[in-house]
Amino acid sequence: MTKEVLTDNMGRPYIPWEMIGNFMVDAFKAYGVPEEDAKICADVLMESDRRGIESHGCNRFKPIYLDRIDNGTLLPETKIDILKETPTTVVMDANNGMGMVASYKMMEMLIEKAKTYGMAGGAITNSTHYGIAGYWTTMAEKAGMIGITGTNARPSVAPTFGVEPMMGTNPMTFTMPTDEDFPYNFDCATSIVQNGKIEYYERMGKETPAGLVVTKDGGTMTDSGKILKDMRKGDCALLSIGGLGEATGGYKGYGFTTIVEILSAALAGGPFMKALSGKDEEGNNRMYRLGHFFFVINPEFFMGLDTFKKTTGDILRGLRASEKAPGEDRIYTAGEKEWDAWCERKDKGVPVNESVQNDLKTIRDRFGLDYTFPFE
Amino acid sequence: MTKEVLTDNMGRPYIPWEMIGNFMVDAFKAYGVPEEDAKICADVLMESDRRGIESHGCNRFKPIYLDRIDNGTLLPETKIDILKETPTTVVMDANNGMGMVASYKMMEMLIEKAKTYGMAGGAITNSTHYGIAGYWTTMAEKAGMIGITGTNARPSVAPTFGVEPMMGTNPMTFTMPTDEDFPYNFDCATSIVQNGKIEYYERMGKETPAGLVVTKDGGTMTDSGKILKDMRKGDCALLSIGGLGEATGGYKGYGFTTIVEILSAALAGGPFMKALSGKDEEGNNRMYRLGHFFFVINPEFFMGLDTFKKTTGDILRGLRASEKAPGEDRIYTAGEKEWDAWCERKDKGVPVNESVQNDLKTIRDRFGLDYTFPFE
Numbered sequence: 001m002t003k004e005v006l007t008d009n010m011g012r013p014y015i016p017w018e019m020i021g022n023f024m025v026d027a028f029k030a031y032g033v034p035e036e037d038a039k040i041c042a043d044v045l046m047e048s049d050r051r052g053i054e055s056h057g058c059n060r061f062k063p064i065y066l067d068r069i070d071n072g073t074l075l076p077e078t079k080i081d082i083l084k085e086t087p088t089t090v091v092m093d094a095n096n097g098m099g100m101v102a103s104y105k106m107m108e109m110l111i112e113k114a115k116t117y118g119m120a121g122g123a124i125t126n127s128t129h130y131g132i133a134g135y136w137t138t139m140a141e142k143a144g145m146i147g148i149t150g151t152n153a154r155p156s157v158a159p160t161f162g163v164e165p166m167m168g169t170n171p172m173t174f175t176m177p178t179d180e181d182f183p184y185n186f187d188c189a190t191s192i193v194q195n196g197k198i199e200y201y202e203r204m205g206k207e208t209p210a211g212l213v214v215t216k217d218g219g220t221m222t223d224s225g226k227i228l229k230d231m232r233k234g235d236c237a238l239l240s241i242g243g244l245g246e247a248t249g250g251y252k253g254y255g256f257t258t259i260v261e262i263l264s265a266a267l268a269g270g271p272f273m274k275a276l277s278g279k280d281e282e283g284n285n286r287m288y289r290l291g292h293f294f295f296v297i298n299p300e301f302f303m304g305l306d307t308f309k310k311t312t313g314d315i316l317r318g319l320r321a322s323e324k325a326p327g328e329d330r331i332y333t334a335g336e337k338e339w340d341a342w343c344e345r346k347d348k349g350v351p352v353n354e355s356v357q358n359d360l361k362t363i364r365d366r367f368g369l370d371y372t373f374p375f376e
Numbered sequence: 377m378t379k380e381v382l383t384d385n386m387g388r389p390y391i392p393w394e395m396i397g398n399f400m401v402d403a404f405k406a407y408g409v410p411e412e413d414a415k416i417c418a419d420v421l422m423e424s425d426r427r428g429i430e431s432h433g434c435n436r437f438k439p440i441y442l443d444r445i446d447n448g449t450l451l452p453e454t455k456i457d458i459l460k461e462t463p464t465t466v467v468m469d470a471n472n473g474m475g476m477v478a479s480y481k482m483m484e485m486l487i488e489k490a491k492t493y494g495m496a497g498g499a500i501t502n503s504t505h506y507g508i509a510g511y512w513t514t515m516a517e518k519a520g521m522i523g524i525t526g527t528n529a530r531p532s533v534a535p536t537f538g539v540e541p542m543m544g545t546n547p548m549t550f551t552m553p554t555d556e557d558f559p560y561n562f563d564c565a566t567s568i569v570q571n572g573k574i575e576y577y578e579r580m581g582k583e584t585p586a587g588l589v590v591t592k593d594g595g596t597m598t599d600s601g602k603i604l605k606d607m608r609k610g611d612c613a614l615l616s617i618g619g620l621g622e623a624t625g626g627y628k629g630y631g632f633t634t635i636v637e638i639l640s641a642a643l644a645g646g647p648f649m650k651a652l653s654g655k656d657e658e659g660n661n662r663m664y665r666l667g668h669f670f671f672v673i674n675p676e677f678f679m680g681l682d683t684f685k686k687t688t689g690d691i692l693r694g695l696r697a698s699e700k701a702p703g704e705d706r707i708y709t710a711g712e713k714e715w716d717a718w719c720e721r722k723d724k725g726v727p728v729n730e731s732v733q734n735d736l737k738t739i740r741d742r743f744g745l746d747y748t749f750p751f752e
Binding site: 167188266314318327 | 460496539692694
């Protein structure tokens with residue numbers, strides 16, 4: 001008797017949400033993450049998959065979290081020190097524990113403060129990868145508030161007229177309540193693309209569009225394989241939105257990337273740029289020491305949540321209904337593709353490719369966890 | 377005896393700061409603007425010229441302010457209604473008066489609030505052109521705080537996959553204190569360029585770079601003269617940073633433009649997009665009814681102003697010192713070119729081209745103001 005396995009249109013088998021969630025919690029626990037913390041982290045990774053943001057979901061579970069716990073650059077227990085707290089602000093030291101756990105705690109605190117004061121802001125230093133930025137802003141949105149966050153990251157982006165990777169891909173993320181089924185959710189890097197997109201182009205045998213990276217000679221390059229190779233050597237760098245030079249607004253994207261670099265470090269007095277490489281001068285692993293910032297704005301302290309939601313919804317509906325370019329049948333607003341992904345996946349689960357399947361089996365076998373995956 | 381007139385490298389005569397300031401105050405007064413308000417407005421326009429942002433300085437004095445007072449779409453007296461005030465927030469109705477006057481009052485209030493509460497936010501509805509966005513954020517910066525602002529504007533930008541001008545060029549502006557002589561000042565539209573830049577290309581007989589505008593057929597166009605003509609008919613639209621389509625990050629710029637459109641309208645429950653055209657259905661002038669938003673963040677409620685300044689300065693110095701592309705001798709950080717302009721101009725004044733000279737003489741003669749300009 002052959003087992004029927006539900007697969008997506010790329011032939012990837014689905015794992016039901018409950019199974020992948022429980023598995024990640026159990027695996028995090030096996031790695032020393034306390035159960036409550038493990039639930040937070042698993043939910044952040046699942047949320048990424050729910051939204052179809054596969055670059056940040058369970059395919060990152062092993063390489064970005066578990067492997068870093070193994071190599072000592074991520075501590076499974078998150079000791080949070082509150083460096084400063086006022087009625088509207090919080091500064092935390094995450095002591096190289098789980099960035100997602102510290103960020104969760106931060107957003108809980110800021111939402112409470114914004115309920116009372118209308119505005120709240122926070123910064124975390126000595127943190128680690130905090131998953132999709134949009135998870136944190138969505139916590140605010142679920143509480144009827146506007147969420148804003150950003151984070152620095154290891155240096156990969158060059159400034160305008162520069163060629164050296166100096167700043168991270170530095171997302172600046174906003175989520176806003178609307179009167180629709182899903183929020184306005186703008187969650188993306190301030191670089192044109194991240195590494196993962198170039199890896200995708202390479203896998204597909206495609207060239208990378210011109211203007212996404214800058215080479216040492218100040219030009220750009222489209223050979224995806226060579227870009228990845230040169231990037232590892234620091235011989236080419238990503239560019240911020242707007243691209244190379246100034247004529248197409250490259251300095252504007254560079255400005256946004258810099259704003260995120262500043263807010264992620266300067267509010268908490270934490271490290272920045274080259275100090276975030278995760279390597280010491282001898283090339284040995286060291287703590288990432290990332291910084292994040294968070295702002296929460298409560299529309300009830302302006303003209304009210306209902307007014308905010310209705311106006312925002314009207315703007316988004318107006319944009320979608322505007323005249324389309326010939327051949328385009330849809331204008332999207334930020335968060336809509338993610339909502340579509342969820343509608344498609346909610347009853348099925350997360351589709352996993354072979355590499356993720358192998359990761360999951362490896363972790364399961366290492367700790368003798370009692371799971372049989374649908375793809376087995 | 378020939379009079380020696382100091383001119384800039386384009387042969388434009390300078391007007392000393394004191395003279396242009398006094399003249400604008402007197403002219404605003406002649407148009408019915410109260411003296412205190414006139415001083416604010418003149419300083420905003422001069423500040424733009426001090427920074428070398430000529431698109432928003434005294435060359436806008438007549439067409440964007442005085443002519444609009446004349447045609448009834450801008451009221452010289454600014455009646456401000458406070459629609460809502462809390463310890464951290466303010467919502468104002470500017471009643472179609474001077475946007476610069478309402479914004480000044482708003483920033484004064486928010487800075488006071490942020491001194492006490494650490495964070496403050498405001499929104500203005502039924503406003504008019506508020507000058508350079510960076511003036512408002514710099515007020516925060518001068519008080520040792522981070523300033524953030526944005527404004528909507530008449531529709532000229534199309535969404536990704538769209539061709540219809542729907543949103544304004546919507547600046548999102550940040551100014552941050554540093555330990556240097558000048559702040560980090562990121563003040564620009566979220567569109568790649570504004571109309572004025574295409575007018576500049578036309579005057580120079582240059583093509584507009586590809587990807588800055590979208591035509592009705594979904595493509596782009598480089599003929600500067602034709603772009604301007606089509607733009608007036610609504611037959612082409614500007615694009616947000618990232619350009620046409622999605623491959624070079626166009627949806628990211630579109631997202632930033634949308635965020636500004638939302639925050640400018642939804643916090644105050646004001647109008648947006650097509651309602652901001654300044655024309656009614658018969659093509660008659662009507663009030664612009666713009667909206668602006670403002671946030672102020674006080675670093676003393678995080679790890680302190682000195683820490684913030686030092687970290688920010690270190691980041692900016694690091695960027696400038698990073699490896700340059702061959703042929704480039706300088707990497708800038710936002711606000712640096714504006715500072716250079718000020719250093720060049722501070723002892724000389726503002727250089728004015730013939731068209732501005734004529735504006736100034738026309739206004740002077742209309743009201744019999746007692747000024748003799750250096751260029752006469």
